[in-house]
Amino acid sequence: MPYRAPVSEYQFLFDHVIGLHQVTATERFAEATPDMTAAILTEAGRMCEEVLYPLQRAGDLHPARLENGVVRTPPGFAEGYRAIATGGWVSISAQPDHGGMGLPMTLTTAVNEMMSSACLSLQLAPLMTQGQIEALEHHASDELKALYLPRLVSGEWAGTMNLTEPQAGSDVGALRTRAEDNGDGSYAITGQKIYISWGDNDFTENVCHLVLARLPDGVPGTKGISLFLVPKLIPDENGNPGARNSLNVVSLEHKMGLHGSPTAVMQYDGATGWLVGEAHQGMRAMFTMMNNARLGVGGQGIGVAEGAFQHALAYAQDRKQGHTPDKDNPDTIIGHANVRRMLAGMKSEIFAARAIALACAQAIDMETATGAKHWAARAALLTPIAKVGGTETGINVANTGVQLHGGMGYIEETGAAQYLRDVRVTAIYEGTNGIQAMDLVGRKLMDGGEAAFALIDEMQAAAEAARGGLPDLAESVWQATESLREATDWMLAQDDMTQRFAGAIPYLRGFARILGAHFHLMAAQAEGGDGARTRLARFFITRLLPEHAGHLAHATAGAADLYALTPSDFAA
Amino acid sequence: MPYRAPVSEYQFLFDHVIGLHQVTATERFAEATPDMTAAILTEAGRMCEEVLYPLQRAGDLHPARLENGVVRTPPGFAEGYRAIATGGWVSISAQPDHGGMGLPMTLTTAVNEMMSSACLSLQLAPLMTQGQIEALEHHASDELKALYLPRLVSGEWAGTMNLTEPQAGSDVGALRTRAEDNGDGSYAITGQKIYISWGDNDFTENVCHLVLARLPDGVPGTKGISLFLVPKLIPDENGNPGARNSLNVVSLEHKMGLHGSPTAVMQYDGATGWLVGEAHQGMRAMFTMMNNARLGVGGQGIGVAEGAFQHALAYAQDRKQGHTPDKDNPDTIIGHANVRRMLAGMKSEIFAARAIALACAQAIDMETATGAKHWAARAALLTPIAKVGGTETGINVANTGVQLHGGMGYIEETGAAQYLRDVRVTAIYEGTNGIQAMDLVGRKLMDGGEAAFALIDEMQAAAEAARGGLPDLAESVWQATESLREATDWMLAQDDMTQRFAGAIPYLRGFARILGAHFHLMAAQAEGGDGARTRLARFFITRLLPEHAGHLAHATAGAADLYALTPSDFAA
Incomplete structure (x- = not known):
C-alpha cells in the first residue's frame, strides 16, 4: 500500500480556501505561477512517493547509530537525502541571492508535509536546515551568509539547532554553555547540548550547528544569551570543509520512535564558532528559526496523519470481516459504520489541521511580501495553533489508524504503530505543546x-x-x-x-x-x-x-x- | 521512583463509593470481612511493589522469544510468576470447591489492577488463567473440573484462550479450526490460531488452551462453534502432565509494546482436546470467559494509568524548570498551571475509570451472590463501559505522562513511553473498543x-x-x-x-x-x-x-x- 501525494488537495486549498492568489499577486512571489506551483507539487510528490516512502520502515528497523564517534544513518538514507538535495527540496523558500528559489512558505509547507508523510525521520534533516537558513538570512553577517547559505540551500551542508541542556529545557534561559572571544572574530564554545536532532550524519560534507551560549558579560536568563554558528569542519580559505572542530557526538538517544533520525548529545570543548546577530540577542535570532520550525513541526504532524490515514484506508478497503450494511462494500470493513466514522474523523481532522497550517504559512508569505503588521500578527497568532493542531492531529489520526487495524495495528510489521511512535515526539520538540x-x-x-x-x-x-x-x-x-x-x-x-x-x-x-x-x-x-x-x-x-x-x-x-x-x- | 500500591484508594472506594458492604452482607461473600479485605490488598500490594514492579522494564528490554519451538520468558519473569502463584494471586475469586478462595470479583479487580500497574506483560498470564477458570467452573464437566481447576487455581498450570484466526477476528463466526470426535470422549483439533496471549511459557508445568472449533455437524457462523480444552501436555492417569500434545507455537509477534508477554501463532494438528459445555454452544461458554476478561482488560488500562501517573507525579515533584506561581513549589514543575492541570486530569480520570470498573465487579458479585436479574443486567451494561473507559483512560493518562516529561518522555530509558506502548493493545484485544x-x-x-x-x-x-x-x-x-x-x-x-x-x-x-x-x-x-x-x-x-x-x-x-x-x- 504505497503513499500517494495529495497534490490535488493542496491545489484545492491554495485555490479555494486560503487564497494563494493573494500571495502570488505580490511582486515578491510573482514567480510562483499556477504552473510553477503545480510543477513543484507534482515533482516533490513523485520524489516522496518513489524515493522517500520506501525508506520509512528501513529507518525504523535500522536506527541511526554511533560507531567510534561517527553517526551511521539507516540504509538508503544517504540516497534519499541526495534525492532531496538534488531536487532542490531542502529549501525552496530560501532567498534567491544565495541560491534559493524564493518560493512562498505556503509551498514549502506542502512540500515539507509530503516528505513527512513519506519518511518523517529523514525529513527532519532538511527541516532543521531550513530553520538555520532562515536564521542566517535574517541575522548573520554578509560574510557568514556568503560562506554558508549557498551550501546549506544546496543541501551540501546540513544545519542543526542547539538549545537544550539537561537543566535548561523549556526554560532556555537556564543554559550554561559559554562562549569566549578568541580575539580573531571567532569565539570558543564550551558546553553540552542534548536532544540535537540530526546532530551529525554521514551524507553531507559538513554539519553546521547553531548554538545558544552565554558570553562572559551575558546576564543570567534569556537576555544574556548569544547565538553562534559552529561548523563540524571549519571552512578553509576557499570555503571548503577544513579542520575538524572541537565538538563531538557523545551519544545517541534510544527513542520511542523516529529511529532513523539520530538524536544526539553534543559536546563542545572550546569549539570555534561565529556570532550570529548581535551579542546577547541570541533569543531573537533563535525565535526566527523556531517560528519557522514550529510551523514545520505542525506540518510533520499533518504529514504523518496523511500517511497513517492512507495506510488505514487501504486496509479498510481490503480487509474482509463480517457483513456490512453498505451495498457497495458488503464484506470489507469500510462498510461498517464505526470504521467509516473513524475514517471520516481522520480525513476531516487532516483537512482542518492542514488548512490551518497553510493559512499560517500564507500569513508568513504576506508578511514577507508586504511587511504589513497585520499579516505578521496573523502569522504569530496561527503559529502555535498550527503547531499544536498539527501535532495533535498527527497523534490522534495515527492512534485511530492503529485502532482501525485491530490486532494487526499492534504488530510492528503492519506499519500502523510506527506512525504513532514516530509522530509522538512532535508534540514535545520545538517547544512542547504546553509551551x-x-x-x-x-x-x-x-x-x-x-x-x-x-x-x-x-x-x-x-x-x-x-x-x-x-x-x-x-x-x-x-x-x-x-x-x-x-x-x-x-x-x-x-x-x-x-x-x-x-x-x-x-x-x-x-x-x-x-x-x-x-x-x-x-x-x-x-x-x-x-x-x-x-x-x-x-x-x-x-x-x-x-x-x-x-x-x-x-x-x-x-x-x-x-x-x-x-x-x-x-x-x- | 518506585510504584506504590494505592491500597487506601481501593478501601475508600469500597467503603464510600461502590458500597462493598452490600456484597459482604451476602452469605456467599461473608468471609470477605474488612480485615480480610485489608489484608488481601496490603499483601498483594506489597508483592506488586517489591516483586513485580522491578520486572516491568526487564520485560520490555528482553522480549519473550521462541527458541527451537520453546518460549523463553524475560529474566525474572519465572520468579515473578512464582510469587503470584504462591501468594494465591492467580485467582482469589475461584470457587472454594476446587481450591479457590471464593472472594469477590471486586477484590480480584483491585488485585489485578495493582499487578497491571507493576508489570502489565506478566499480569496478563494470570488474567488469562482467571478467564479459563471461570469458563470451566460454569461449563465444564465435573471430571474436567476436578482434573484442571485445582492446578489452574494454584498457578501450577496456566490457561489461554484461542479465538482468533487470520480471517476471523471480530467476526469469530468465520473461524475454520475443526474438531473431530475421536470416539473415546476426546476430540482431534486442527487449525491455526493467532494473537494467543501467553500461548506458552517456561514457568508452569502445563499450559491449557481453550480453543474454539467447529464440529463436522456445526453450522456456519457462531452457532456452529464448540469449545475445547486442549492441554499442551496431556494429563496422565494421576493427573500429572504426560504426553506432548500435537500443538505448537509457530511464531511470536513483534509488537509495539507488551514485549514481555509472548503473543503466539498456535498450530493444532489433530491435537487432543475435550469438549467444554455442550456441542455448538461454544460461544456461550466463551462469553463467560470474555466478560470476565473484558472487565480485566479495563482494569489493565486503569492499572497502567496508575503506574504512569505515579511515574509522572514523581517527575513533576523532582524536575526543576522555570519559576512557578506556587509558593510551596517555586522551582519544580508541579508548580506550573499546565503541569498541575495535566496531573489533576490524570488523577481524576483514574478515579472515574476505577470506580466504574469496581462498580461493574460489584454487580458481578451481587449477581453471583443473589442471582438477581437486575444485578446481572447492571454487570452486563457496565462491562463494555468498564473495558473502554479503562483502556482509553490508560492510553490517555500514559500519553499525558509522556507529555509531562517533555523531551525525557520520548527517551525509552525514562519509562514513560513504555506505559503508552504497553497499554495501547488493551483498546484492541478482548474485543476491540469499537466492538x-x-x-x-x-x-x-x-x-x-x-x-x-x-x-x-x-x-x-x-x-x-x-x-x-x-x-x-x-x-x-x-x-x-x-x-x-x-x-x-x-x-x-x-x-x-x-x-x-x-x-x-x-x-x-x-x-x-x-x-x-x-x-x-x-x-x-x-x-x-x-x-x-x-x-x-x-x-x-x-x-x-x-x-x-x-x-x-x-x-x-x-x-x-x-x-x-x-x-x-x-x-x-
Whole structure:
C-alpha cells in the first residue's frame, strides 16, 4: 500500500480556501505561477512517493547509530537525502541571492508535509536546515551568509539547532554553555547540548550547528544569551570543509520512535564558532528559526496523519470481516459504520489541521511580501495553533489508524504503530505543546486580542456569507465563533497569566476546532454546497465541532481549583 | 521512583463509593470481612511493589522469544510468576470447591489492577488463567473440573484462550479450526490460531488452551462453534502432565509494546482436546470467559494509568524548570498551571475509570451472590463501559505522562513511553473498543433500556441527595444525566442498528464521563463536601464533564452522513 501525494488537495486549498492568489499577486512571489506551483507539487510528490516512502520502515528497523564517534544513518538514507538535495527540496523558500528559489512558505509547507508523510525521520534533516537558513538570512553577517547559505540551500551542508541542556529545557534561559572571544572574530564554545536532532550524519560534507551560549558579560536568563554558528569542519580559505572542530557526538538517544533520525548529545570543548546577530540577542535570532520550525513541526504532524490515514484506508478497503450494511462494500470493513466514522474523523481532522497550517504559512508569505503588521500578527497568532493542531492531529489520526487495524495495528510489521511512535515526539520538540498554548494565551494576546478578533471577525463574515447555501452549518460555525470571542474576552480579562495558563491547552484546542470548522465551511461553499467536501464538512461540523464547548468551558475555569489541589492530594 | 500500591484508594472506594458492604452482607461473600479485605490488598500490594514492579522494564528490554519451538520468558519473569502463584494471586475469586478462595470479583479487580500497574506483560498470564477458570467452573464437566481447576487455581498450570484466526477476528463466526470426535470422549483439533496471549511459557508445568472449533455437524457462523480444552501436555492417569500434545507455537509477534508477554501463532494438528459445555454452544461458554476478561482488560488500562501517573507525579515533584506561581513549589514543575492541570486530569480520570470498573465487579458479585436479574443486567451494561473507559483512560493518562516529561518522555530509558506502548493493545484485544461500544448500544439496550435507565435514575437520585452540600456540582451532574437519558432514548428509537453503531463510541464515551462525574460527586459527598476528594471532583465536574455534550451530539448524529461519504470521497 504505497503513499500517494495529495497534490490535488493542496491545489484545492491554495485555490479555494486560503487564497494563494493573494500571495502570488505580490511582486515578491510573482514567480510562483499556477504552473510553477503545480510543477513543484507534482515533482516533490513523485520524489516522496518513489524515493522517500520506501525508506520509512528501513529507518525504523535500522536506527541511526554511533560507531567510534561517527553517526551511521539507516540504509538508503544517504540516497534519499541526495534525492532531496538534488531536487532542490531542502529549501525552496530560501532567498534567491544565495541560491534559493524564493518560493512562498505556503509551498514549502506542502512540500515539507509530503516528505513527512513519506519518511518523517529523514525529513527532519532538511527541516532543521531550513530553520538555520532562515536564521542566517535574517541575522548573520554578509560574510557568514556568503560562506554558508549557498551550501546549506544546496543541501551540501546540513544545519542543526542547539538549545537544550539537561537543566535548561523549556526554560532556555537556564543554559550554561559559554562562549569566549578568541580575539580573531571567532569565539570558543564550551558546553553540552542534548536532544540535537540530526546532530551529525554521514551524507553531507559538513554539519553546521547553531548554538545558544552565554558570553562572559551575558546576564543570567534569556537576555544574556548569544547565538553562534559552529561548523563540524571549519571552512578553509576557499570555503571548503577544513579542520575538524572541537565538538563531538557523545551519544545517541534510544527513542520511542523516529529511529532513523539520530538524536544526539553534543559536546563542545572550546569549539570555534561565529556570532550570529548581535551579542546577547541570541533569543531573537533563535525565535526566527523556531517560528519557522514550529510551523514545520505542525506540518510533520499533518504529514504523518496523511500517511497513517492512507495506510488505514487501504486496509479498510481490503480487509474482509463480517457483513456490512453498505451495498457497495458488503464484506470489507469500510462498510461498517464505526470504521467509516473513524475514517471520516481522520480525513476531516487532516483537512482542518492542514488548512490551518497553510493559512499560517500564507500569513508568513504576506508578511514577507508586504511587511504589513497585520499579516505578521496573523502569522504569530496561527503559529502555535498550527503547531499544536498539527501535532495533535498527527497523534490522534495515527492512534485511530492503529485502532482501525485491530490486532494487526499492534504488530510492528503492519506499519500502523510506527506512525504513532514516530509522530509522538512532535508534540514535545520545538517547544512542547504546553509551551505553545501558553504562548497563544500570553504573548499572542498581548495586542489586546486584535489579531484574534480580526480572525474571528473574518470567520463570522464567512459564516454569514455561507448562510444562503448551507444555513445549518453556517449557523453552527457562527455560534462557535461567538463562543470563541467570549472565551477570548475571558482570557484578556485575566491580568494574572496563571489564570490564562490554567486553560491554555483547552483554549487552543477549542480555537483549532472552530478554525477547522470555518475552513471546512469555506471548502463546502467553494463547491457550491454539494459534493465530497460538503459531505466531509457536514461530518466535521456536526460531529467534531461540538467538542469546542467542552474545551472552552475547561479553558475558562481559572486556576484556583488547580492550586487548591496540593501535591499531597495527588499522593496514592 | 518506585510504584506504590494505592491500597487506601481501593478501601475508600469500597467503603464510600461502590458500597462493598452490600456484597459482604451476602452469605456467599461473608468471609470477605474488612480485615480480610485489608489484608488481601496490603499483601498483594506489597508483592506488586517489591516483586513485580522491578520486572516491568526487564520485560520490555528482553522480549519473550521462541527458541527451537520453546518460549523463553524475560529474566525474572519465572520468579515473578512464582510469587503470584504462591501468594494465591492467580485467582482469589475461584470457587472454594476446587481450591479457590471464593472472594469477590471486586477484590480480584483491585488485585489485578495493582499487578497491571507493576508489570502489565506478566499480569496478563494470570488474567488469562482467571478467564479459563471461570469458563470451566460454569461449563465444564465435573471430571474436567476436578482434573484442571485445582492446578489452574494454584498457578501450577496456566490457561489461554484461542479465538482468533487470520480471517476471523471480530467476526469469530468465520473461524475454520475443526474438531473431530475421536470416539473415546476426546476430540482431534486442527487449525491455526493467532494473537494467543501467553500461548506458552517456561514457568508452569502445563499450559491449557481453550480453543474454539467447529464440529463436522456445526453450522456456519457462531452457532456452529464448540469449545475445547486442549492441554499442551496431556494429563496422565494421576493427573500429572504426560504426553506432548500435537500443538505448537509457530511464531511470536513483534509488537509495539507488551514485549514481555509472548503473543503466539498456535498450530493444532489433530491435537487432543475435550469438549467444554455442550456441542455448538461454544460461544456461550466463551462469553463467560470474555466478560470476565473484558472487565480485566479495563482494569489493565486503569492499572497502567496508575503506574504512569505515579511515574509522572514523581517527575513533576523532582524536575526543576522555570519559576512557578506556587509558593510551596517555586522551582519544580508541579508548580506550573499546565503541569498541575495535566496531573489533576490524570488523577481524576483514574478515579472515574476505577470506580466504574469496581462498580461493574460489584454487580458481578451481587449477581453471583443473589442471582438477581437486575444485578446481572447492571454487570452486563457496565462491562463494555468498564473495558473502554479503562483502556482509553490508560492510553490517555500514559500519553499525558509522556507529555509531562517533555523531551525525557520520548527517551525509552525514562519509562514513560513504555506505559503508552504497553497499554495501547488493551483498546484492541478482548474485543476491540469499537466492538464493545456496539455491544453497549446493541445487545445491552435490548432490554428496552431498563438497565440503563435504572442506572440513570440512581445517578439522578444521588445528585439530588448531593444538592444540599454541593449544589453547583450536583446540578451539573444532574443535567448531564438528563442528557444521557435523552441520548439513550434516541438510541432506543433507532430500529436500524447501523444508526446506533454510527454513534456507539461517542455514546459510550459520554456515558463514561457522566458516570465518572457521578462517582466523583459521591466521593465528595462522602467526605462532607470538603477535602481532597471534593477538590478533585470539582476539577473533573467543572473541566472534564462538559465534554459529554460533544460526545452525545456526535452519538446521536445518525448514520446517513457516514454512508453519504463514499470510499472515493476518502481518496487523496
